[in-house]
Amino acid sequence: MALPIIGADQRLAEQRGVKGCIFGKSGIGKTSLLWTLDPGRTLFMDLEAGDLAIEGWAGDSIRPRTWTECRDFAVFIGGPNPALRDEQPYSPAHHAAVCQKFGDPAALDRFDTIFVDSITVAGRLCFGWCKGQPEAFSEKTGKPDVRGAYGLHGREMIAWLTHLQHTRAKNVWFVGILDERLDDFNRKVFQPQIDGSKTGLELPGKVDEVITMAELKSEGGEPYRAFVCQTINPWGFPAKDRSGRLDRIEEPHLGRLMAKIRTPVSPASARLTYTPPPADPAPADQPNPQS
Numbered sequence: 643m644a645l646p647i648i649g650a651d652q653r654l655a656e657q658r659g660v661k662g663c664i665f666g667k668s669g670i671g672k673t674s675l676l677w678t679l680d681p682g683r684t685l686f687m688d689l690e691a692g693d694l695a696i697e698g699w700a701g702d703s704i705r706p707r708t709w710t711e712c713r714d715f716a717v718f719i720g721g722p723n724p725a726l727r728d729e730q731p732y733s734p735a736h737h738a739a740v741c742q743k744f745g746d747p748a749a750l751d752r753f754d755t756i757f758v759d760s761i762t763v764a765g766r767l768c769f770g771w772c773k774g775q776p777e778a779f780s781e782k783t784g785k786p787d788v789r790g791a792y793g794l795h796g797r798e799m800i801a802w803l804t805h806l807q808h809t810r811a812k813n814v815w816f817v818g819i820l821d822e823r824l825d826d827f828n829r830k831v832f833q834p835q836i837d838g839s840k841t842g843l844e845l846p847g848k849v850d851e852v853i854t855m856a857e858l859k860s861e862g863g864e865p866y867r868a869f870v871c872q873t874i875n876p877w878g879f880p881a882k883d884r885s886g887r888l889d890r891i892e893e894p895h896l897g898r899l900m901a902k903i904r905t906p907v908s909p910a911s912a913r914l915t916y917t918p919p920p921a922d923p924a925p926a927d928q929p930n931p932q933s
Contacts, residue, residue, distance in 0.1 A: 662851030796840030
């Protein structure tokens with residue numbers, strides 16, 4: 643058996659979907675981004691039952707109400723993970739059982755984008771399920787163990803996100819609420835609203851794009867919505883662009899954003915640039931050290 647090396651031509655020819663998350667304050671218009679996607683090619687995972695903002699949108703949706711349903715939809719969309727044992731979620735046995743319930747997964751071939759609204763609610767469903775599992779109770783006293791529940795919650799959420807992230811042929815976008823608070827030094831910080839800390843800390847490393855949908859102001863002081871897409875930004879918003887194709891600020895149109903991500907890649911020399919800040923001018927009463 644030859645070493646299964648994937649050649650450069652084969653790798654570049656593979657169909658790859660964009661995986662990303664979009665965070666923003668409540669009411670900024672995250673769900674309304676569905677209007678910027680092709681309804682015939684988009685599957686809406688409606689966890690919030692907040693589809694009033696897209697009343698009249700012609701796309702299809704699914705509405706999981708429990709964490710078990712969330713896991714079932716994930717394995718149905720992403721297929722089985724052959725590395726897992728039969729008793730584990732997302733295993734071949736789990737996939738076979740879900741296919742027996744839902745039918746042929748080829749029914750999803752017409753969708754190229756999965757829009758999950760929201761990861762905040764998914765985290766709540768997951769935590770509610772975790773609180774009823776044996777790991778959430780002390781072995782000695784039988785009383786609830788919050789640390790055990792949060793530990794299980796972190797593992798469950800990361801496994802769910804990882805499985806959807808490995809759905810190579812489809813775009814998967816997670817939407818979530820962004821909290822704003824002050825830290826111990828009275829500095830403004832932003833944090834995704836997800837139960838537990840593990841998911842929020844590891845999520846940026848799981849996806850290609852982390853985008854904040856924010857309200858910015860023009861030079862004249864007029865507010866406008868925008869996508870903040872680069873890690874280095876003056877507002878401190880969480881952001882990341884693995885493609886190297888996005889500007890710091892992009893228009894809040896998810897369809898055109900994905901089209902830009904798929905444009906020809908920039909040369910490697912242009913993707914990471916270094917421009918040092920200008921030197922501070924020397925005080926008037928002191929000589930310039932560079933003179």
